Amino acid sequence: MLLIECPWCGPRDESEFAYGGEADISRPIDPDALSDAEWADYLFMRSNRKGENREIWNHQHGCRRWFVVERDTVSYAIRATFPMDGEGRSP
Amino acid sequence: MALGLLKSAFPRAGAAHLPDRPSLKPSYDVVIIGAGAHGMAIAYHLARYHGIRRVAVLDRGYLGGGNTARNTAVIRSNYLTEESVRFYRESVRLFRELSNELDYNILFENRGQLTLAHSDSDLRNFRWRAEVNKELGVRSELVDLAEVQRRVPLLDCDPAAHYPVLGGLWHADGATARHDAVVWGYARAACRLGVELHPLTEVTGLEVSGGAIRAVETARGTIACDAVVQAVAGMSSEVARLADIDLPIHTYPLQALVTQPYKPVLTPLVSSPRWHVYIQQTSRGEFVIGGGCDPYPLYQTRSTLDLKEALCRGITQLFPFLAEANILRQWGGITDMTPDYSPVMGHSPVDNYFLDAGWGTWGFKATPICGVTMAELVASGQVPELIRPFALERFYTFDQVNEAGATAASH
Ligand SMILES: Cc1cc2nc3c(=O)[nH]c(=O)nc-3n(C[C@H](O)[C@H](O)[C@H](O)COP(=O)(O)OP(=O)(O)OC[C@H]3O[C@@H](n4cnc5c(N)ncnc54)[C@H](O)[C@@H]3O)c2cc1C
Ligand SMILES: [Zn+2]
Numbered sequence: 001m002l003l004i005e006c007p008w009c010g011p012r013d014e015s016e017f018a019y020g021g022e023a024d025i026s027r028p029i030d031p032d033a034l035s036d037a038e039w040a041d042y043l044f045m046r047s048n049r050k051g052e053n054r055e056i057w058n059h060q061h062g063c064r065r066w067f068v069v070e071r072d073t074v075s076y077a078i079r080a081t082f083p084m085d086g087e088g089r090s091p
Numbered sequence: 092m093a094l095g096l097l098k099s100a101f102p103r104a105g106a107a108h109l110p111d112r113p114s115l116k117p118s119y120d121v122v123i124i125g126a127g128a129h130g131m132a133i134a135y136h137l138a139r140y141h142g143i144r145r146v147a148v149l150d151r152g153y154l155g156g157g158n159t160a161r162n163t164a165v166i167r168s169n170y171l172t173e174e175s176v177r178f179y180r181e182s183v184r185l186f187r188e189l190s191n192e193l194d195y196n197i198l199f200e201n202r203g204q205l206t207l208a209h210s211d212s213d214l215r216n217f218r219w220r221a222e223v224n225k226e227l228g229v230r231s232e233l234v235d236l237a238e239v240q241r242r243v244p245l246l247d248c249d250p251a252a253h254y255p256v257l258g259g260l261w262h263a264d265g266a267t268a269r270h271d272a273v274v275w276g277y278a279r280a281a282c283r284l285g286v287e288l289h290p291l292t293e294v295t296g297l298e299v300s301g302g303a304i305r306a307v308e309t310a311r312g313t314i315a316c317d318a319v320v321q322a323v324a325g326m327s328s329e330v331a332r333l334a335d336i337d338l339p340i341h342t343y344p345l346q347a348l349v350t351q352p353y354k355p356v357l358t359p360l361v362s363s364p365r366w367h368v369y370i371q372q373t374s375r376g377e378f379v380i381g382g383g384c385d386p387y388p389l390y391q392t393r394s395t396l397d398l399k400e401a402l403c404r405g406i407t408q409l410f411p412f413l414a415e416a417n418i419l420r421q422w423g424g425i426t427d428m429t430p431d432y433s434p435v436m437g438h439s440p441v442d443n444y445f446l447d448a449g450w451g452t453w454g455f456k457a458t459p460i461c462g463v464t465m466a467e468l469v470a471s472g473q474v475p476e477l478i479r480p481f482a483l484e485r486f487y488t489f490d491q492v493n494e495a496g497a498t499a500a501s502h
Contacts, residue, residue: 001397015397019387040487044339044430048328050390073342073389 005081006059007067016061022046023054023068050074056084108279109154113287118315119147121469122307124294124330125322126150127159128270128455129447131277131288132462133320133469135193138284141470146286147316149309151293155274158324159455161392161424163347163381163502164270165360165369166456167204169231169262171220171497174480175433176227178460181477183264185459195276197268198374202359204265205234205242206501207409209254209365217260220497230263245356247411254365254408265360267371273458297333303442304334318443318469322461325390325425327435327448334441338448339430339486343384344391345452346398346423350416352376362501366405369500377419380406382500384426384452392423426451431491432498436465436481437474445469446483452502453494 002014028034028042047053050073057069070079121137123130126148137143150156166186168179190196208214217233224231239259240248248256282288289311296308297319306315323330325342353376362369368382382402385395399421407414428451429435435449447465450457464475474482480492 036489037487040489041337044486045337046328046339046341047332048338048341048388050326050329050342053388055387074391076389076391 002076002078004057004069004078006062006065007081007083008063008065009059012059012062016059018058018060020056020058020066023056052079057081108275109282109288112289112291115289115292115309115311115314116147116287119287120145120316121318121320122146122314122316123148123320123322124307125157125324125326126154126274126278126288126290127157127322127324128155128274128277128458129322129450129461129465130320131155131274131281132458133322133447133465134286135277135281135284136462136466137469138281138286141466143470144285146281147289147314148281148286149289149292149294149307151291153290154278154288155271158424158426158450159270159274161347161422162270162455163369163371163379164267164455165204165362165371165502166266166268167262167360167501168229168264168456169204169206169220169224169260169497170494171223172492172494173223173227174492175494175497176224176229178477178481179456180227180229180264182457182460183266185463186266186268186456189268189273189276189459193276193280195272195279197272197276199266199268200374201264201266202371203242204262204360204362204501205239206260206262207239207256207361207363207365208258208260209256209363211257213364214258216496217258220260224262232261234259234261242359243357243361245410245412246361247409252408267360270455273455277462294330294333297444299334299441299444304444318445320445320447320465320469322447322465324448324450324454325427327427327446331439331446331448334439334444336439336441336444336446338435338446338483340427340435340449341388342390342425343387343428344389344393344423345381345384345426346394346402346421347379347381348399348402348418348421349373350378350380350413351419353378353416361409363405363409364500366408367500368402368405368409369502370406370410378413378416381502384428385423390425392425394421394423428452430486432494433492434481435483436461436478437468437483439483451498453498
């Protein structure tokens with residue numbers, strides 16, 4: 001069981017959190033202006049990297065807030081966690 | 092006693108099934124990345140039925156050491172969509188004949204599979220699947236609690252259970268086979284026809300020019316080739332990235348475990364979507380137990396206590412006697428999960444670069460039909476009807492083949 005640092009609540013058990021997908025994917029401001037291919041890219045295509053990744057997680061059984069996690073998908077190591085706007089507690 | 096007689100009574104383990112690793116040639120007609128069951132089946136069909144024998148199968152590890160070695164060998168065709176049922180039905184049919192096809196005993200056993208209903212909505216969903224299956228000639232039926240008890244006497248059917256069993260989906264075509272034997276059988280047959288197997292040969296780069304694949308870079312040198320098939324399971328995104336191909340795939344570990352052996356007491360494969368667990372007794376008597384993926388993506392095959400506890404919690408609710416069982420082995424494999432729980436097969440955006448990916452937690456059962464259809468595609472350039480629905484393009488045209496409900500915890 002990992003200890004994950006919620007930027008608001010501090011270190012908590014992994015089981016309190018939910019993985020929410022890759023970070024830095026923003027919803028297109030005007031979806032109607034996109035082609036089907038661009039919309040599909042946004043919805044489905046992911047980088048799925050072996051190694052360092054930026055992700056969003058939710059402190060589901062805690063404050064229920066979303067935040068960013070920098071995590072290594074090989075070593076399990078969490079390098080940093082911070083709020084969605086990039087402000088707040090530094091790693 | 093003559094020494095020769097002694098020798099034949101105790102054949103040398105692993106004797107002469109496969110040739111030693113050859114040296115790498117500067118070019119091949121077809122390079123297959125990944126020497127799992129899929130890669131070897133495709134190579135076999137190219138050589139045996141399409142006369143394409145200048146084929147090299149490359150693996151960064153050893154033959155069948157990926158998910159082929161790690162899967163729990165559930166073979167079934169009781170899916171929900173017409174596209175999937177047709178495809179997996181054909182694979183199950185080919186599995187039945189595979190020992191003869193390969194002249195190698197894959198220990199195929201038609202045990203039947205029972206999926207447990209713990210709620211009214213499970214029952215309605217199973218009725219739907221049974222009707223789709225029957226329409227397409229797959230043997231599935233909704234069965235009541237008495238029938239469940241008759242087929243699996245050791246199952247706890249107490250109505251006061253946490254999630255009482257109400258009935259089930261009985262799939263008479265459900266089966267299992269020796270997973271390692273499948274890849275060994277294909278490899279032996281393919282190599283006899285001239286296919287080259289190259290273990291310890293990692294693919295590190297792909298050379299694309301003019302929109303087509305030209306060469307494959309490996310740790311042992313660069314190979315020119317006319318066509319490439321990637322069949323690398325959990326590494327699908329990483330290998331496709333070498334050719335700048337985006338995939339809708341996430342890599343998640345899937346874990347399983349095996350208990351000490353017992354006398355034979357459980358014939359069918361049994362799964363419970365509600366408990367997220369499934370079980371079968373091997374012909375050696377051990378219980379193989381599996382369930383859902385790890386909760387977040389990883390390229391790691393490590394076992395975790397959390398997941399093992401979840402498997403044990405679920406299975407001891409269904410089969411209380413297993414609380415006494417010792418766990419003999421535990422392991423994990425990395426699975427290439429797609430959003431709709433269907434594979435990604437066929438052409439890619441790069442000419443002559445073919446995808447056999449997105450097999451997630453359910454691809455072992457598809458091995459024979461992948462061999463047939465992918466080889467046909469590579470040889471003819473035409474997409475076989477059976478795999479048309481699984482093209483990568485479906486994500487761009489929003490024609491997903493949704494099997495999430497029929498796949499969870501049953502594989
Ligand atoms: C625990 C577990 C249980 C499962 N249970 C079932 C089940 O009951 N029924 C079912 O149908 N399916 C099941 N599956 C899924 C099934 O195992 C896979 O979908 C299937 O084995 C995929 O076959 P493959 O030959 O494509 O992959 P693999 O056997 O994984 O072969 C891929 C090969 O590619 C190689 N490779 C990777 N990267 C490179 C590179 N860069 N260069 C060269 N080689 C490379 C790897 O070394 C590997 O040998 C399960 C999976 C797991 C992990
Ligand atoms: Zn919190």
